[in-house]
Structures are given as structure tokens and as C-alpha cells.
Amino acid sequence: MKYLRSAVVCCLALVLVLAVQVWFRQPHFSRCPGWFASCREPSSLFSYKLSLFQKGSREEQAKRALPQHPLDPLTFSEIQQVHTVLTNSSVSAKTNRKYLRKAGSKLSILLHAVSLEEPDKEDVLAWKKGDPMPTRKASVILMVGGTVYRIIVDLTSLIVESEEVYQGAGTPTLNFDDMNSASALPLQHPEFLEALKSRELDKDEVACLPLSNGWYNVKEEEGKRLIKVQCFYAGGTSNFYMRPIEGITMVVDMDLRKIVKYIEHDNVPLPKAEGTDFRLSAQKGDILKLFNTISLEQPDGPSFFVDGHNVKWANWEFHVKPDYRAGAIISQAAVRDPLTGVLRSVLYKGFASELFVPYMDPTEGWFFKTYMDAGEYGFGLMCMPLQPLNDCPRNAHYMDGVFVDADGKPYVRPNMLCIFESYAGDVAWRHTESPISDYEYKESRPKVTLVVRVIASVANYDYILDWQFQTDGLIRVKVGMSGILMVKATSHDTVNEANEANEELYGTMLAERTIGVIHDHFITFYLDLDVDGTDNSFVQNKMVRKKPAEGSSLRKSYWGVEKLVAKTEDDGKVKLSLFKPADYTVMNPKKKTKVGNPVSYKIVPGKTAGSLLALDDPPQIRAAFTNNQMWVTPYNRSEEYAGGLYVYASHGEETVSRWTRRDRPIEDRDIVLWYTVGFHHVPCQEDFPVMPTVTESFELKPTNFFEANPIIKTYPNYEKDLPQCTFSA
Ligand SMILES: *[C@@H]1O[C@H](CO)[C@@H](O)[C@H](O)[C@H]1NC(C)=O
Ligand SMILES: *[C@@H]1O[C@H](CO)[C@@H](O)[C@H](O)[C@H]1NC(C)=O
Ligand SMILES: [Cu+2]
Numbered sequence: 001m002k003y004l005r006s007a008v009v010c011c012l013a014l015v016l017v018l019a020v021q022v023w024f025r026q027p028h029f030s031r032c033p034g035w036f037a038s039c040r041e042p043s044s045l046f047s048y049k050l051s052l053f054q055k056g057s058r059e060e061q062a063k064r065a066l067p068q069h070p071l072d073p074l075t076f077s078e079i080q081q082v083h084t085v086l087t088n089s090s091v092s093a094k095t096n097r098k099y100l101r102k103a104g105s106k107l108s109i110l111l112h113a114v115s116l117e118e119p120d121k122e123d124v125l126a127w128k129k130g131d132p133m134p135t136r137k138a139s140v141i142l143m144v145g146g147t148v149y150r151i152i153v154d155l156t157s158l159i160v161e162s163e164e165v166y167q168g169a170g171t172p173t174l175n176f177d178d179m180n181s182a183s184a185l186p187l188q189h190p191e192f193l194e195a196l197k198s199r200e201l202d203k204d205e206v207a208c209l210p211l212s213n214g215w216y217n218v219k220e221e222e223g224k225r226l227i228k229v230q231c232f233y234a235g236g237t238s239n240f241y242m243r244p245i246e247g248i249t250m251v252v253d254m255d256l257r258k259i260v261k262y263i264e265h266d267n268v269p270l271p272k273a274e275g276t277d278f279r280l281s282a283q284k285g286d287i288l289k290l291f292n293t294i295s296l297e298q299p300d301g302p303s304f305f306v307d308g309h310n311v312k313w314a315n316w317e318f319h320v321k322p323d324y325r326a327g328a329i330i331s332q333a334a335v336r337d338p339l340t341g342v343l344r345s346v347l348y349k350g351f352a353s354e355l356f357v358p359y360m361d362p363t364e365g366w367f368f369k370t371y372m373d374a375g376e377y378g379f380g381l382m383c384m385p386l387q388p389l390n391d392c393p394r395n396a397h398y399m400d401g402v403f404v405d406a407d408g409k410p411y412v413r414p415n416m417l418c419i420f421e422s423y424a425g426d427v428a429w430r431h432t433e434s435p436i437s438d439y440e441y442k443e444s445r446p447k448v449t450l451v452v453r454v455i456a457s458v459a460n461y462d463y464i465l466d467w468q469f470q471t472d473g474l475i476r477v478k479v480g481m482s483g484i485l486m487v488k489a490t491s492h493d494t495v496n497e498a499n500e501a502n503e504e505l506y507g508t509m510l511a512e513r514t515i516g517v518i519h520d521h522f523i524t525f526y527l528d529l530d531v532d533g534t535d536n537s538f539v540q541n542k543m544v545r546k547k548p549a550e551g552s553s554l555r556k557s558y559w560g561v562e563k564l565v566a567k568t569e570d571d572g573k574v575k576l577s578l579f580k581p582a583d584y585t586v587m588n589p590k591k592k593t594k595v596g597n598p599v600s601y602k603i604v605p606g607k608t609a610g611s612l613l614a615l616d617d618p619p620q621i622r623a624a625f626t627n628n629q630m631w632v633t634p635y636n637r638s639e640e641y642a643g644g645l646y647v648y649a650s651h652g653e654e655t656v657s658r659w660t661r662r663d664r665p666i667e668d669r670d671i672v673l674w675y676t677v678g679f680h681h682v683p684c685q686e687d688f689p690v691m692p693t694v695t696e697s698f699e700l701k702p703t704n705f706f707e708a709n710p711i712i713k714t715y716p717n718y719e720k721d722l723p724q725c726t727f728s729a
Helices: 002-006 009-015 020-025 044-052 058-064 076-087 121-126 176-188 190-198 373-377 495-500 618-622 656-662
Strands: 036-039 109-116 137-144 147-154 159-166 206-212 226-233 248-253 258-264 304-307 310-313 316-323 327-336 343-358 397-404 410-432 442-458 461-470 475-483 487-489 507-511 514-517 519-529 535-546 558-565 582-592 598-604 630-634 669-681 691-703 725-727
Touching: 058 076, 058 397, 058 410, 076 137, 076 147, 076 159, 076 397, 076 410, 109 397, 176 190, 176 206, 176 226, 176 248, 176 258, 190 248, 190 258, 304 397, 304 410, 310 442, 316 343, 316 397, 316 410, 316 442, 316 461, 327 442, 327 461, 343 373, 343 461, 343 475, 343 618, 343 691, 373 442, 475 519, 475 669, 519 691, 630 656, 669 691
Parallel strands: none
Antiparallel strands: 036 725, 109 137, 137 147, 147 159, 206 226, 226 248, 248 258, 304 310, 310 316, 316 327, 327 343, 343 519, 397 410, 410 442, 442 461, 461 475, 475 691, 487 514, 507 514, 519 669, 535 558, 535 582, 535 669, 582 598, 598 691, 630 669
């Protein structure tokens, strides 16, 4: 179990490559019970992908990659160049500072992020294929002796162009060194080893997790980079999350690399290992075969094209890139107008900007668990290679990420993102006429969508993040949640026992001695919509009850729409309410349809949730971006992260909530919409030992954007085009 001790948990996921195909080989039913026995082999549609992404060739391929688009992520060799610049003591014109040591950068100098410093928006918008590339620049966040620097490296002249010392509260995203070293410390700590002995636990079975400390306005914590470490027991199961060593919390100073506080606040026996392992190989008895092997066939190959990071599919074009913090960033999404053939811009940039996951247990070992996963851990850094056939269907194309380690060296994160066409048997539009007329309409069109997916495993939890594009111009953003609950051990075996002992559980008893603690998930999206151009307005079309004029109708009420164009940021703050409904749109006031409606995209909320925490609760102060469901801000390239750039132990001074206090004008200009997908999670027994996926979503829907239904002139499916299958005996 050595790997458990040293590795961060997220790295563990890399090892858990399950041979799920075995599932389908169970002999409960014959393989082809139905009608189709031998379908035509799919054509060579996968070959080009496979040749591009042969195992072992990933790094070689990444080394050869050149940027093709101004928004392309830093390439492998560009990251190497950054490393060279930072290790060369004479390159920094201003300070002559040596940012990185030549032979690694252990201890006092640590890199936290290296990513593309995107060119100015106007330069990106003006750029066309074939034009010279705007200057490539890297943004580097690093810490030298406790000081946070943000450095811009010019990759053409290979110099440090600017250097900014950050003096506010909050520190950079953790790097793997921070997490690895923190989780290794308990097993060298005498008090902890003593506690293991007295609890009769084998230290070789112990796995420790680095848990962000949050910020609680505690004087002695100011100015320190602290992280809490709690441990779990892997004896008898691979699912150590279900066996917390409850009641021991260690505080690590990440800069001193030391446990500075050891707190033993409780001694609760370990929950049982039985029933916690969810791996196929750990299952005993019959494995269910609930359905036959299934996959989507595309006999003529996929209909999308990926050129570097540019994607073309149906009437859509967009740019997509893996990102250490956001997971995936969609840029310059534009849809082709069926009447004019012109590509019309919809979304300049969209990504998951920040998460907030507060747990609802105020006791010693739990109160601080109020994670902001994107800024604290790096949502993209937690994206593990996707598992073909099960994470993404067989017809998926995979994209690798190139990230940087704490020493500044690039490395490839294979299969980090997938793109595929999805057909779930849904209908894009239809009409069949009932026999009230002589017309025989039998018109129906299948709904096919294009999905861009990343999956972040932030320690125990898995977030499946989809950007789904429809041919009718709609974009659906979906967040699926699966993985493993954070559970708390209790000495009680049943709900009754706990009730009799008058113990507040702060959650649901999932199994003997195991409580799934209540918590929320909030995912706040940054949506720089550019509806047919950059200058847009945010409009609330409020649905309000009206009264017919006295004596004009037998009706006493109806409802209509009152249009409210947001003038300043205050008008852009939205709290949803079923009884105060509205359509929320981003419109282009200068562009109208032929009949005179301003062209718009509507933001369609899905089922969502608002935070119930008090506004003055420290976690809520830091996560004040969840105080409203929507915010609208004027475009500002330094306002991209809803909770701030330096979110670790931040004080809430750099949140979208603070920025909007300036109440800046937002009418008829480049604006950014912030939308939060929320989910109150009261765990239930079905969430044990691994959660069935829960999905929430929202949509960006064209609204008077097209002159009419944009997919009338499209083909239905024809039998003759589908794989020819023969009947089985
Ligand atoms: C370091 O910087 C100096 C001065 O700009 C330059 O001459 C030298 O080539 C650089 N070394 C490397 C390894 O880039
Ligand atoms: C852009 O954002 C930064 C960070 O919030 C702020 O300091 C600056 O004043 C903003 N610029 C404008 C023009 O609002
Ligand atoms: Cu949850």
C-alpha cells in the first residue's frame, strides 16, 4: 500500500483503470437475443484518431505541436521555453531575479501555474487563419520564499515582460508538491503514529488527504499557507473514503512542510469495509447484465472535424482547450445562419469559473470543509484520463492536456477531454397531422448533438462537465456528479441508536457507523456571450399578471411580458423565483430580425439551488459569487474567476460580488454573464458506496436570433443509410 501513503488521491484515479468490458461478457443472456446478429463493421472512422494518439506517442506528438490559433494553450515546447527563461538569472530585465533554480526548484521556489496569457480580445477577434500569430505570452504564478508572483513571459523575445507581486489575501492553486508533501507528513508524526497504534490500525493501510483550510478569520492563521490533513483506512477495501479515521485532524504549514498542530478531538471506531468496494473485480456473486452491449455507429464516420483545437460540426464552429483550472474552455463559438451562410458569434468564452462545496457540519473535524475546487485544487489538474467506451462513447475523439509540474517541466495529460456526437433517440422537431385535414405530414428529424466533455475527480467527487451543442443553435451546459461521498464515522449502527443517544448526525446514515454529511455543490460559469457582436445588453423579460380592461373580457387575468433592459450591474443581479418568472436574455440592441425583434440568446436555468448560509458566514463571504443566481459585469480581462484568482484561504475581497458593487454600466457594451448551477445534497443510501450520477444543467437558447426554425432544410434518417443488418436464426 506504499502508493497510498505518498500519492495524492487524485493520482490514484490514474491507476484505477477498470476492465469494465468484462461486465458485458457475463453469460446471463446470449450476446444477440434480438433481431440483429451481424452488423456491418463500422468503417475506418477511428483509425485517424488512433494513429494520432498511439500509446507512448503522446509526448512525442505534444513536443511537435505548434500553436495554430491565438487561443491555443501553451505547447510542450513553449512551456520548456518558459522554464528556460525562468531559470536564466539574467533574463529578468527589471529585477534580475532568478525565478527557478536550474536543477529543480524544491522547497522555497514553487510553480503553481503556467498558462497562456491570452492576447487582447480585439486582437483575437481580428485574427484570421493565415495571419501572423499575436505575440505568444505565458502567465506564470509562482511563490518564492512565501511571496506570490505573477509573471508574464514573452515567448517571442524570451524575456520576463512583467512581474507583479501579489499582496492581497489568498494564495495560488495548490500544486502537486503541496498536496503530496502534506499528505505524507502524518505518517512521520509521532502523535499520529501513537494514535494509530492505540486504535490498532496498520500504518501501511493509511491514506491521508490534503483538505483546504478555508478562512475563518483566525489571527494565528493569517499569512500562513495552512492545509488540514485527515486520514482514511484502506484495510479491506480500495474505497478508503468510506473508512475515515474520525476525530484526528492535523494542520500542515505548506511552506514549512510541517505539522504545526495535531488535534485529536474524538475517537470513533472505523466503519466496516464490507460493501464499500465498488470495483468490478471486488464484486462477489452474479454480476447483473442489464442490457446488451451498446454503442452508436456512424457508418460514414463522424461529422465533426478537429484541427488542433478548432472544432467544426454541423452549423457550429468553436475553439476548445484543456485548462489547468477550468477543465475545459470553449471559445469563439459561432453558429452558421441557414439563410445567409454567415457564421454568427454566440459565445466568446465560456468555462466553469469556480466551485463552492460547503459541508453542513459545524463540528471540529468538519466545519472547515467548504471547498472552492477550481481555485484551490485546479479543476483541470484533477481531470483524469477519460476511459474510452464508458466515460465517452466509442465514436469519441480525445484531446490531451499539457500541464506543468512544480519544477516547471511540461507533461502530457492524455485523454483529458473528449468530443463526440451523441444521438439519444430524441427528436429535433416533428409534426404528424391528425386527420383533420387532407395533408399527410409525417415530418420528423432526429436530434443529434455534439458533446465536449471533461471529468474532474476532485479527490472523492467526480464532476462530469459537458458542453453540448445542438443544430438548432442551443448550447446546453451539463454538470453530472458522481464519485464517492465524504462520510463521517459514528459509533452508532442505526438511525434509532443515534436518535436514542440524542446525537445530531448532520446527514444521513448510509450504512452502519457511516454518515453521509449534508452539503451543497455550486458551480459558477463564466459566460462571455457575444450575440452577433460584442456589444450586448442584458434584458429581463418579466412575466407579470395583467388585468383586461373593465368589461372587455370574461377573464379576470392574463399575463404578459415587461421588458427591463439592465442599465448597470445592480440590474443584472438575479435571484430566481417560481412566482416571479422572467426570461433572461442577452440581446444585441443594434441587430434586429426582419420583423424587428432584437436578436438574442436566452439563458434558461435548469433545476438549481441557492446557498442557505448566512451572508456573514466566512465561507459564504469567500463564495459571495453564489449570493445571486446570475450576475452581469462589463467585460474586463482581469475578472474571470468568480472567487478571485488567488482563492486559497481568500477573504472574499476579489469576488464577482465585490466587483459589482461598483455598479458599472452594462448596457449596450461587451458584457459577461455569470450563472450558478446549484445542488443541495442530502445524501441517501443509494449514494453508497459510489453515487449514481446526478445531473443539473442550463441552456443558452437562440431567441429571435434566427428568422425561423434554422433546421427546417435538413434530412431525416433513412433506413437505407444505416448499417445493413441480417436477422439472426
Ligand atoms: C540567458 O539570458 C542571456 C541574456 O539575455 C542570453 O544571452 C542567454 O542565451 C540566455 N540563456 C538561455 C539558456 O536561454
Ligand atoms: C478591471 O478589473 C480589475 C480587477 O477587478 C479592476 O481593478 C479594474 O479597475 C477593472 N477595470 C475596469 C475598467 O473596470
Ligand atoms: Cu454531493
